[in-house]
Amino acid sequence: xxxxxxxxxxxxxxxxxxxxxxxxxxxxxxxxxxxxxxxxxxxxxxxxxxxxxxxxxxxxxxxxxxxxxxxxxxxxxxxxxxxxxxxxxxxxxxxxxxxxxxxxxxxxxxxxxxxxxxxxxxxxxxxxxxxxxxxxxxxxxxxxxxxxxxxxxxxxxxxxxxxxxxxxxxxxxxxxxxxxxxxxxxxxxxxxxxxxxxxxxxxxxxxxxxxxxxxxxxxxxxxxxxxxxxxxxxxxxxxxxxxxxxxxxxxxxxxxxxxxxxxxxxxxxxxxxxxxxxxxxxxxxxxxxxxxxxxxxxxxxxxxxxxxxxxxxxxxxxxxxxxxxxxxxxxxxxxxxxxxxxxxxxxxxxxxxxxxxxxxxxxxxxxxxxxxxxxxxxxxxxxxxxxxxxxxxxxxxxxxxxxxxxxxxxxxx
Amino acid sequence: xxxxxxxxxxxxxxxxxxxxxxxxxxxxxxxxxxxxxxxxxxxxxxxxxxxxxxxxxxxxxxxxxxxxxxxxxxxxxxxxxxxxxxxxxxxxxxxxxxxxxxxxxxxxxxxxxxxxxxxxxxxxxxxxxxxxxxxxxxxxxxxxxxxxxxxxxxxxxxxxxxxxxxxxxxxxxxxxxxxxxxxxxxxxxxxxxxxxxxxxxxxxxxxxxxxxxxxxxxxxxxxxxxxxxxxxxxxxxxxxxxxxxxxxxxxxxxxxxxxxxxxxxxxxxxxxxxxxxxxxxxxxxxxxxxxxxxxxxxxxxxxxxxxxxxxxxxxxxxxxxxxxxxxxxxxxxxxxxxxxxxxxxxxxxxxxxxxxxxxxxxxxxxxxxxxxxxxxxxxxxxxxxxxxxxxxxxxxxxxxxxxxxxxxxxxxx
Numbered sequence: 001x002x003x004x005x006x007x008x009x010x011x012x013x014x015x016x017x018x019x020x021x022x023x024x025x026x027x028x029x030x031x032x033x034x035x036x037x038x039x040x041x042x043x044x045x046x047x048x049x050x051x052x053x054x055x056x057x058x059x060x061x062x063x064x065x066x067x068x069x070x071x072x073x074x075x076x077x078x079x080x081x082x083x084x085x086x087x088x089x090x091x092x093x094x095x096x097x098x099x100x101x102x103x104x105x106x107x108x109x110x111x112x113x114x115x116x117x118x119x120x121x122x123x124x125x126x127x128x129x130x131x132x133x134x135x136x137x138x139x140x141x142x143x144x145x146x147x148x149x150x151x152x153x154x155x156x157x158x159x160x161x162x163x164x165x166x167x168x169x170x171x172x173x174x175x176x177x178x179x180x181x182x183x184x185x186x187x188x189x190x191x192x193x194x195x196x197x198x199x200x201x202x203x204x205x206x207x208x209x210x211x212x213x214x215x216x217x218x219x220x221x222x223x224x225x226x227x228x229x230x231x232x233x234x235x236x237x238x239x240x241x242x243x244x245x246x247x248x249x250x251x252x253x254x255x256x257x258x259x260x261x262x263x264x265x266x267x268x269x270x271x272x273x274x275x276x277x278x279x280x281x282x283x284x285x286x287x288x289x290x291x292x293x294x295x296x297x298x299x300x301x302x303x304x305x306x307x308x309x310x311x312x313x314x315x316x317x318x319x320x321x322x323x324x325x326x327x328x329x330x331x332x333x334x335x336x337x338x339x340x341x342x343x344x345x346x347x348x349x350x351x352x353x354x355x356x357x358x359x360x361x362x363x364x365x366x367x368x369x370x371x372x373x374x375x376x377x378x379x380x381x382x383x384x385x386x387x388x389x390x391x392x393x394x395x396x397x398x399x400x401x402x403x404x405x406x407x408x409x410x411x412x413x
Numbered sequence: 414x415x416x417x418x419x420x421x422x423x424x425x426x427x428x429x430x431x432x433x434x435x436x437x438x439x440x441x442x443x444x445x446x447x448x449x450x451x452x453x454x455x456x457x458x459x460x461x462x463x464x465x466x467x468x469x470x471x472x473x474x475x476x477x478x479x480x481x482x483x484x485x486x487x488x489x490x491x492x493x494x495x496x497x498x499x500x501x502x503x504x505x506x507x508x509x510x511x512x513x514x515x516x517x518x519x520x521x522x523x524x525x526x527x528x529x530x531x532x533x534x535x536x537x538x539x540x541x542x543x544x545x546x547x548x549x550x551x552x553x554x555x556x557x558x559x560x561x562x563x564x565x566x567x568x569x570x571x572x573x574x575x576x577x578x579x580x581x582x583x584x585x586x587x588x589x590x591x592x593x594x595x596x597x598x599x600x601x602x603x604x605x606x607x608x609x610x611x612x613x614x615x616x617x618x619x620x621x622x623x624x625x626x627x628x629x630x631x632x633x634x635x636x637x638x639x640x641x642x643x644x645x646x647x648x649x650x651x652x653x654x655x656x657x658x659x660x661x662x663x664x665x666x667x668x669x670x671x672x673x674x675x676x677x678x679x680x681x682x683x684x685x686x687x688x689x690x691x692x693x694x695x696x697x698x699x700x701x702x703x704x705x706x707x708x709x710x711x712x713x714x715x716x717x718x719x720x721x722x723x724x725x726x727x728x729x730x731x732x733x734x735x736x737x738x739x740x741x742x743x744x745x746x747x748x749x750x751x752x753x754x755x756x757x758x759x760x761x762x763x764x765x766x767x768x769x770x771x772x773x774x775x776x777x778x779x780x781x782x783x784x785x786x787x788x789x790x791x792x793x794x795x796x797x798x799x800x801x802x803x804x805x806x807x808x809x810x811x812x813x814x815x816x817x818x819x820x821x822x823x824x825x826x
Contacts, residue, residue: 001640001666002580002611008523008672014679020480044474053686057467061457063654063690067433098511098658101680109547110421130679134522167415198415227414241476243685245511245658253414259421266427266543267514272656273466273686277476 012130015334015358016371022341023352031345034376034384037337037352039176039322041375043240043295045277046288052280053273063272068264070096070248074279078248081282085208087220087250095249095260096270096278099242100206100234103249104128107230108135110259111200112167118202119161120170121153123177123325123359123366125204128170140166141361145404146327146369149316150178155189159197168200169193174207174216177325177359177371179300179318184217191225199228206234206247207321209289212297216320226252237322238289239281244274296322299374299381306385310392312401325356325369331397333357333370344391351384351391368402425543428747428771435754436765444758447789447797450750450765452589452735454788456653456708458690459701465693466686476685481677483509483661487692491661494695498621500633500663508662508673509683509691513619513647514540516662520643521548523672524613525580531615532574533583534566536590536738536772536779538617541583553579554774558817559740559782562729563591568602572610581613582606587620587629590738590772590784592713592731597630604638615643619660620734622651622702625710629733639665650735651702652694657687709735712787712794719798723805725814738769738782744810746770746783757804764797764804781815 016038023033069075075091082089097103104127112118114136120128122141132139142157144150158169169190174181194201203219219229234247249260304317304324312329330336333355340350356369374381392398429451436446482488488504495502510516517540525531527549533541535554545552555570557563571582582603587594607614616632632642647660662673717730720739731737743749746768753763769782787794805811 001668002524002607002613004666004668004672005522005524005526005529005580007526008668008675011522011672011675012679013675018678038478040478042475045476047474050470050473050476053470054467057463057470060463061460062455063458063463063656065451065453065655098684099681105679109418109424111415111418113418113420116418127679127681130675134676134679167418194415200415242478243476243682245682245684253417255414255417255421259417259424262421262424262426262543263547265431266425266518266540266547268512268540269656269658271511271658271684271687273690274684277686 012133014130015126016354019337019341019352022338026341026350030348032349033341034349034351034380034387036372036374036376036384037354039237039373039375040242041237041240041322042377043292045240046281046284048284049239049277049280053277056273056276066269066272066275068269069261070270071275071279074275077279077282082220082250085216085218085220087218088223089220089250089252093250093252093257095257095264096275097247097249097264098267098270099236099245100204100232100247101127103232103247104131104204105134106249106260106263107202107232108132108137109263110256111230112137115165116167117163117165118168118170119158119166122361123150123356125172125176126358129358129361138165139361143362143365144178146314146316146325147404150175150180150325152180152182152186155193158190158193162197166197166199168202170202172204173219174211174320176207176321177323177356179321179324181211181214181216181320187217187219187222191222194228195225200230201225201228202230202232204232206232206237208233209238210293210296210322211320212293212300213319220250228253230256235278235281239284241277241281244277245271246274246278296374299378302378302381303372303374303385310389313392314401322374323371325371327369327401328392329398329401330368330392330395331399332367335397336395337370339395340391344394346387346390349383349387351387425546427543428539429767432750432754432765435751439754439763443761445762446754447762447764447793447800449785449787449789449797450767452650452786452788453655454650454653454735455790456705458653459694459697461697462652462690462693466690469686469689479682479685479688481682482674483683484688484692487688490692490695495633495663498629498631498633500631501636502633502663502665506663506665506670508670508677509688510660510662510677511680511683512649512658513617513645513660516645516660517541517544517617518547519662519673519676520615520645521545521550522676523669524643525550528578529580530576530578531581531583532571532579535774536563536769538585538589539771542771542774552774556775556778557591559727559729559738560817563588563593563738565593565595565599568606571603571606575610579610579612581615583615585617586632587624587733589620589734590736590769592734592737594624594627594629594733600630600632600635604635607641608638612641613643614638614641615645617645619645619647619650623706623709623735624733625706625713626732633663641666643669648691648694652697654690654694657690658684659687659691709787712791715791715794716785716787716798723802726805727814735788736784736786738784740781740814741783741805742811742814743781743805743808744812745780748810749808750783752808753804757807759800759803762796762800764800
């Protein structure tokens with residue numbers, strides 16, 4: 001039998017999805033699993049958008065390729081959407097992608113060669129690791145800490161990490177997994193750095209709509225650095241349409257767009273029905289998002305309240321997205337999350353969490369942290385928290401919360 | 414402004430799609446363009462399958478991620494489908510992909526490291542070049558010739574090209590762009606080679622249903638080499654659903670499946686509605702495919718007949734898929750195909766073809782060849798052929814058909 005490749009064997013494993021088989025096994029054994037491990041919301045997709053899919057499947061007789069860059073009509077409508085966030089775009093600055101995932105991959109391929117370095121605050125969305133692996137790009141992480149609410153490291157910190165191989169800074173705003181929302185001031189500071197050092201600035205803005213304490217400030221608003229900026233977007237989260245697989249890559253840099261277009265042509269086109277849904281979401285009444293936001297705020301507040309009442313659990317209230325990290329009195333978050341599925345149940349139920357170690361590039365970090373996604377209704381979150389409360393007490397690998405040594409330094413800045 | 418990457422700048426350009434902007438321009442100028450350049454059929458998608466999409470968009474309230482490997486229900490049903498072609502599979506041998514494109518990319522990543530070599534008969538589907546570029550894999554081409562109907566080179570030819578870096582053979586059966594269908598005997602011979610030299614055998618079978626002269630023989634039937642085999646599949650062509658973006662990767666090699674699964678997890682999931690459509694196609698009456706086949710046979714016969722009557726045009730009747738190559742009395746197929754869009758029209762109409770040079774790895778080949786896809790109804794093909802007939806006569810770069818020097822040797826085998 002021929003041997004598979006080294007990059008096949010060593011490929012990055014998703015810490016969010018690789019516990020999936022244990023969850024499947026638990027379900028087969030009759031256990032009810034509450035999924036706080038993945039951002040797959042139970043919020044309803046806008047009915048009016050689903051109606052457009054229904055209509056298309058009624059009227060259309062063929063399901064053809066779309067242009068590689070996506071429906072032109074959709075791209076044109078997106079211009080108006082981004083304008084609401086202060087962006088001055090032409091439809092040609094927008095390429096429709098298979099979810100944000102593909103947008104990230106195409107950004108890396110188009111802007112970075114193997115061996116190039118990207119500076120990113122950690123913890124970060126685990127799957128960025130996968131794309132850096134595939135593209136041979138090195139993610140250089142600047143650690144942020146739970147004790148400071150994972151505040152963006154001081155811009156001077158970013159500069160300290162710049163080497164001749166550095167080609168980009170990369171942030172997720174609002175942040176998955178920390179729930180941080182970065183301010184206009186912070187974005188301007190990052191903008192100054194990318195200008196000064198001639199770097200790209202990748203910003204994953206898929207949670208743009210979910211800023212709970214203040215108005216969201218999009219990097220697209222910073223006119224003077226648009227040649228440096230690539231924004232990654234997706235309808236998955238804001239319209240609870242993860243399965244549509246429709247995202248977008250936005251840039252005003254012609255070179256990037258030309259390259260991304262070539263990569264887009266390889267995979268022929270984004271999905272037809274997903275694009276129909278996506279285009280229809282742009283006509284959805286603003287009250288939809290307002291209601292969803294209110295619901296997420298209720299869920300967030302409920303979870304934070306429950307965790308605050310648990311002994312030896314640390315977490316801070318997140319300001320955006322629908323995730324946050326909690327620090328638990330456990331030996332190892334991967335073991336703990338697996339144990340929740342294989343060994344634990346409370347009245348026939350359990351909760352699935354994402355071990356945070358996968359969200360760090362620095363080995364050894366995140367071993368006591370887990371990511372929670374508040375994507376289920378409060379009734380379900382209640383049961384999930386009941387499970388977690390009992391689980392923490394009965395987990396055999398219980399151990400005291402460890403203080404991050406470096407976080408003391410972080411406080412000193 | 415920061416510079417984009419080398420691999421962004423040098424990325425492979427699709428010879429099928431990169432003339433797109435000229436076609437758009439022609440249309441804006443009021444010219445009607447007949448697209449024989451791309452396999453985007455005008456055949457109707459099965460109505461019963463579209464009805465399932467309609468139903469899903471009515472009943473379902475959320476569009477969630479599917480499992481990374483695809484709907485389990487769909488994978489289970491596919492087992493029965495492949496059984497019709499003599500395959501003995503479990504649903505775990507099947508991973509749903511975003512079209513065949515992604516299946517090819519994941520196969521390359523999982524089986525091959527950068528620098529590894531894959532032997533492939535040329536001309537081949539141009540986009541394989543793109544995936545080899547992205548993955549750093551070298552495609553080593555064995556030339557086949559129009560004079561012999563692009564017959565599969567003798568298996569001894571494949572062995573001549575094997576080096577210590579060779580990891581796989583790669584064929585497309587039925588073949589895009591040549592329309593060849595390979596025989597059981599040929600597949601067994603390739604099977605013997607991959608066994609003897611411990612190589613992988615990638616077979617792109619997306620045109621499986623379209624074998625017009627004889628029963629199609631799937632490589633999945635060769636029990637003794639299944640550890641070596643990766644089959645790439647897609648519903649795009651057989652159900653005229655290119656925009657669904659649903660393919661599959663099939664293998665019995667556990668190592669490959671584990672690796673492909675990791676890559677599949679990166680991009681989270683295949684599209685929701687596409688999978689609903691795909692699953693529904695498995696219940697479509699067999700008469701659908703029979704009717705489509707008959708229609709393609711009529712179209713093929715019409716095109717071949719028209720081309721046979723044109724002076725200085727060489728082509729052979731293809732046995733499968735819905736493409737073939739024709740050799741024309743032109744100086745350069747890229748220039749000719751562009752000229753058809755920019756400078757030529759016949760009664761306000763023109764035809765778009767794919768220049769075949771992009772289907773060869775060997776520089777200089779295919780300069781007089783174009784690929785035609787018989788994906789339009791005969792009424793449209795008629796106009797397209799009227800255009801081509803006039804165009805060949807009036808093209809300023811007209812020059813005599815060149816005999817392939819090597820093809821003389823090919824005849825001698």
